[in-house]
Amino acid sequence: MTKSLxxxxxxxxxxxxECPPHTCPVHLTQYPVFQQWPMPAAPEGMNRTVVILQVVxxxxxxxxxxVFFWFAEAGFQLAGTEVSHDSELRYASAKFTPLPKxxxxxxxxxxxxLHSRCRGKLLSIGRGLFSGARCLVAEGETNFGFQxxxxxxxxxxVYRVFESVAKKxxxxxxxxSLGIHRLWKDILLHQMNPYPGTQLLDVxxxxxxxxxxxxxxxxxxxxxQIRQKLKSHQNLSxxxxxxxxxxxxxxxxxxSQVVVCDINKEMLKVGKQKAQHLGYSxxxxxxxxxxxxxxxxxxxxxxxxxxxxxxNVTHIDQALQEAYxxxxxxxxxxxxEFSQVNNPIVSRLYDLYSFQVIPxxxxxxxxxxxxxxxxxxxxxxxxxxEVFKAMIEDAGFLKVEYRNLTAGIVAIHSGxxx
Amino acid sequence: MGGWLRRAPGSLRGLRHLALGSPASAGRGYQLPHTxxxxxxxxxxxxxxxxxLYPGHIPTSPLQKALLSAGSAFMALYNPYRHDMVAVLxxxxxxxALRSLRDKMRHDPEGYQILQERPRIRLxxxxxxxxxxxxxxxxxxxxxxxxxxxxxxxxxxxxVKFVDDEELAYVIQRYREVHDxxxxxxxxxxxxxxxxxxxxFEAIQTxxxxxxxxxxxxxxxxxxxxxxxxxxxxxxxxxxxxRNASCVLNFYYENRWExxxxxxxxxxxxxxxxxx
Numbered sequence: 231m232t233k234s235l236x237x238x239x240x241x242x243x244x245x246x247x248e249c250p251p252h253t254c255p256v257h258l259t260q261y262p263v264f265q266q267w268p269m270p271a272a273p274e275g276m277n278r279t280v281v282i283l284q285v286v287x288x289x290x291x292x293x294x295x296x297v298f299f300w301f302a303e304a305g306f307q308l309a310g311t312e313v314s315h316d317s318e319l320r321y322a323s324a325k326f327t328p329l330p331k332x333x334x335x336x337x338x339x340x341x342x343x344l345h346s347r348c349r350g351k352l353l354s355i356g357r358g359l360f361s362g363a364r365c366l367v368a369e370g371e372t373n374f375g376f377q378x379x380x381x382x383x384x385x386x387x388v389y390r391v392f393e394s395v396a397k398k399x400x401x402x403x404x405x406x407s408l409g410i411h412r413l414w415k416d417i418l419l420h421q422m423n424p425y426p427g428t429q430l431l432d433v434x435x436x437x438x439x440x441x442x443x444x445x446x447x448x449x450x451x452x453x454x455q456i457r458q459k460l461k462s463h464q465n466l467s468x469x470x471x472x473x474x475x476x477x478x479x480x481x482x483x484x485x486s487q488v489v490v491c492d493i494n495k496e497m498l499k500v501g502k503q504k505a506q507h508l509g510y511s512x513x514x515x516x517x518x519x520x521x522x523x524x525x526x527x528x529x530x531x532x533x534x535x536x537x538x539x540x541x542n543v544t545h546i547d548q549a550l551q552e553a554y555x556x557x558x559x560x561x562x563x564x565x566x567e568f569s570q571v572n573n574p575i576v577s578r579l580y581d582l583y584s585f586q587v588i589p590x591x592x593x594x595x596x597x598x599x600x601x602x603x604x605x606x607x608x609x610x611x612x613x614x615x616e617v618f619k620a621m622i623e624d625a626g627f628l629k630v631e632y633r634n635l636t637a638g639i640v641a642i643h644s645g646x647x648x
Numbered sequence: 649m650g651g652w653l654r655r656a657p658g659s660l661r662g663l664r665h666l667a668l669g670s671p672a673s674a675g676r677g678y679q680l681p682h683t684x685x686x687x688x689x690x691x692x693x694x695x696x697x698x699x700x701l702y703p704g705h706i707p708t709s710p711l712q713k714a715l716l717s718a719g720s721a722f723m724a725l726y727n728p729y730r731h732d733m734v735a736v737l738x739x740x741x742x743x744x745a746l747r748s749l750r751d752k753m754r755h756d757p758e759g760y761q762i763l764q765e766r767p768r769i770r771l772x773x774x775x776x777x778x779x780x781x782x783x784x785x786x787x788x789x790x791x792x793x794x795x796x797x798x799x800x801x802x803x804x805x806x807x808v809k810f811v812d813d814e815e816l817a818y819v820i821q822r823y824r825e826v827h828d829x830x831x832x833x834x835x836x837x838x839x840x841x842x843x844x845x846x847x848x849f850e851a852i853q854t855x856x857x858x859x860x861x862x863x864x865x866x867x868x869x870x871x872x873x874x875x876x877x878x879x880x881x882x883x884x885x886x887x888x889x890x891r892n893a894s895c896v897l898n899f900y901y902e903n904r905w906e907x908x909x910x911x912x913x914x915x916x917x918x919x920x921x922x923x924x
Contacts, residue, residue, distance in 0.1 A: 586711050594719035597732050599706055599809070 372544055375607025381544050388542045389494055391601045392436070396496035398596040399437055400504075405595060406588055406602075414640050415537060418566045419443045421633070421642055422533055426452045426484025431531040431556060433521050433549075434539020435490040436497025442510055444488055452483035482513035489531075491519045492539075522548040529558045537566040541612040550625035557647045563627055569634070569641035570614040576637040584609070615641050701814045704807040713740045716810065725865060728840075735806040738858035739820060745855040746816040752895045753819065759898035766818055767902050769802050769825040779905055787912050788905030791832045798838040802828060822897060823854065829901050833913060834886070835921040840866070841874050845882045852890025854897075881922045893917035 372381050379387065395402065403411050418440065424430065426448050432440045456470060473483070482488075492498050498516050505514060519525045521536065521543050534553045543549045553563050571577040584606040592602025613621065615632045618641075622630045627645030634641050699707040708716065717740040724733040753759030767773075779788035795801065805824045811817040827846070834849060836842035844866040851859035867875055893916045904912060913920070 586709065587715060590712050590715040590719060593716065593736065594723050594733065597730070 373608075373611045375604040375611065384544045387604075388544075391604055392494045392542075393496045394598055395592075395596055395601050396436070396494070396500050399497065399500065400439075402592065402596055402602070405591055410636065414566060414635055415439055415443055417635060418535070418537065418564060418642055419447050421644065422447075422535070422562070422564055424448055424451070424486070424533060426455070426482070426486055428484075428486050429530070429532045429558075430486070430488045431524075431526070431534045432488060432490045433519075433524070433534065433536045433553075434492055434542070435535070435537065436492040436494060436501055436539075438490055438501035438504055438510075438514075440535055440537050441488040441490045441501075441514060442505070442508065444486075445482060445510055445513065448482055448484070448486045487513045487515070489515050489517055489526075491517045491521075491524065493518065493520050522552060524552045524556050526556045528555050530556050531561060532558060533562050533564065535564045535566070538568065540565055540567055541608050546613075547621060547625065550622055550627075554626045554647055559647055561647045563622065563643075563645040563647070565618075565622075565643040567618075567641060567643070568609040568612060569618070569632075569638055571638040572634070573637045576639075580639060615643070618643055701812065702808070702817050704809055705811075705814075705817070706809045707812065708740075708810050713810065716740045721861060724862075725868075728869065731804075732806050734858065734862065735824070736810065737861070738856055739808060739810040741857040742820060743811070743816070745857065746811070746819050749823070749854055749895070749897060750816060750819050753897055756895065756898040758900050759895065762822065762897070762900055763815070763818070767900070768821070769828075769902070771801060771803050774802065782906060785908050785910070786905065787832070787901070787907050787909050790909050791829060791905075794828070794832045798831075800828065800838060819897070823850075823856075826897060826901065830896065833909065833916070833918055834889075840870060841878060841882075844870070844878065845886050848883055848886040849890045852887055853893065853895065885919060885922055889918045892919060 370381055371378050372384050373379075374384050374387050392399075407414075422444075424444060424447060428444075428448065430441070430444050432438075432444070435441055459470070490498070490501060492501075495518060498518060502516055505511065517525065521539065522545050534557050536549070536553070540546060540549060550563075557563065571580055588606050589599045589602045592605075593599040596602070612618075615634065615638070619630050619632055622643055622645045626647065628648045630643065630645040632641050632643040699705075716736055720733040720736040720740070723730055724737060727733075750763070753763050776792060779792045782789040784790075802825060805821070805827075808817040808821050811820055827850070830846050830849065831838065831842065834846055836845050844863065847859050847862040847866055850856070851863045867878060870878065896916060899912075899916065907915075
């Protein structure tokens, strides 16, 4: 199949977001991913019908693409439909030639060829397809779970969600993930592998899980270093000896520092109480700040982490750019986030668990169904591993890679500012 | 409640609908056309408005209702201050009892009037000062006295969330609002003992599983002396009254504030409460 089969823009393909970088089952051709970012609006009217037909027919008749191709080649104009102006502009920049009008005409022809009953069905599917697709929303609007809200509204709604769940956040995490979230966070720390002296910025780190683990890790690293030195009979410096005898340490070993930044004051409050309760006070600061506009200078931190927070940010690309800005050259970006499951069996079980059990747990333990409904919906809305990887690359990070945990339920993305 | 399910062959449609929480079949919600195609969308953008039968309604699947019942029963016993758990238990387990209650209301003229007019007992609709001005012994005066002495308010009733029928949702809301009036009529305070007695009365009257569970498991947290009083005097009286009385939801209490408590008790069929 040749390239000219791409008579429709990539973005109108409903499977766009899940295609791995180099194959598209519908368009049957190779294309480099993400020619256009951010996503243009979903096609309307006849274009949509055509795409639906393509998807449907291709599933049953893989050769059907050639039929569409034939129509396109024949220049079969039955009727013209209006296509939005900006979509035409965007399509013009695409590598392949989309022909909206022709697509529309093909759609009409195909529709007339089919039974009218089927068309009704397919149109409703189409509506559903595109209303459900990730990222296909109008300008100035974004996703709040499965609802579409204005961008200004999303921030406020997310704030209220976390304000109401703050007190029960940790209990809910344990009960929803059956304690596995602790393992995920431990793996994140192992991947980070900080040494004493690292400056960490933990964004959306409200209740401080990552920060506390970081402190523990750095302390144990320091003790390990001391022990190694003793074992190899190296002479410890006076500083090291005095530090190991000190009961009250003034700082974290090596001068490591953690800054926990969160937009939500309730979450930080809970985090501070936890820190007091568990005895973490040194080298730890709590800052209120928005991930899209961090209140820090450039080139300040060695590591930037954001654990289970970036899907709540309204403009993910801005958050990534801020991450790039505040990191020192050589700094590392780490993101732990729910992602798309690749295994079909696990995926179905996961969906069942997410939509049936988690809101019920939220109602019973926290008395709040809607927040946990938002949680599971926002997970479904978040871009897949490869898409997110490309977003991180767009922000300027290099050597971006990701690692799936628990069959893809969670993924750790990592990038370097070099 | 729906989801964009990308990989789901038609053969597992049942599982898919379970996974995505399709609304309970009893609901009069909008039915989507089902297809056998791999990509099956659901209109979740409009779903909130389509499946919500009344404001505050959260559509739930049978599995979710079962989980909610079990979880809320456990939580209500574990932490008796979680009144919302008691409410959830009542909603998820009460469908057949609510239907029989609604039928009882329909067959009674005053109950039918209540179902038509749908009055709500709220601080904004109650004329508290006016009721306080009534003479002692009247139903309205005793009710306000009860609210003041126990420091409760009719506005703390949970809104209904999990009942999949809008009329039944009103019936259970009315039951919750009438609960305080029951306290007044039975002369029981809002401590654990009083609540258990009222639960026994309501269990006989309404047959709601939540009331039955509360009546049976409530006394668990009482000390021996109270337990004795309870079993010896209060429960037999409550059960007898419950059997003797006509359906308590069939009385338009808002029109009966001036009636004396005694005459109202006689009309309903509640026997005179024993002295505690």
